Amino acid sequence: MSSSFPHPAQLYHGLFRSFVRADGHPALARHEAPPASVPDPETGKPLRVATLDAGGPAICPSCTAQGFGGFVSFEPELRLAYACPQCRQFVWLPGA
Numbered sequence: 875m876s877s878s879f880p881h882p883a884q885l886y887h888g889l890f891r892s893f894v895r896a897d898g899h900p901a902l903a904r905h906e907a908p909p910a911s912v913p914d915p916e917t918g919k920p921l922r923v924a925t926l927d928a929g930g931p932a933i934c935p936s937c938t939a940q941g942f943g944g945f946v947s948f949e950p951e952l953r954l955a956y957a958c959p960q961c962r963q964f965v966w967l968p969g970a
């Protein structure tokens with residue numbers, strides 16, 4: 875995709891940082907100091923981050939590119955989000 879990236883501090887709510895793997899693919903890693911919560915996209919209320927998982931291959935639900943992005947789960951609600959290194963979206967997945 876193209877070039878107007880959000881400010882790095884805003885990217886993925888600061889949960890992940892992006893880097894380029896040795897094989898040239900963009901990938902994400904856990905941020906060293908991730909926030910404890912991120913705002914709910916609908917209500918704006920803070921959702922507590924339960925787990926951060928980065929670096930595994932996954933298909934982005936937004937741009938459908940395969941990439942090495944990051945998954946976030948939240949508590950107490952069973953919500954999941956995917957951070958995409960290709961389109962740089964923070965994609966909320968349908969709740970379980």
Ligand SMILES: [Zn+2]
Binds near residue numbers: 937960961963
């Ligand atoms: Zn994507």
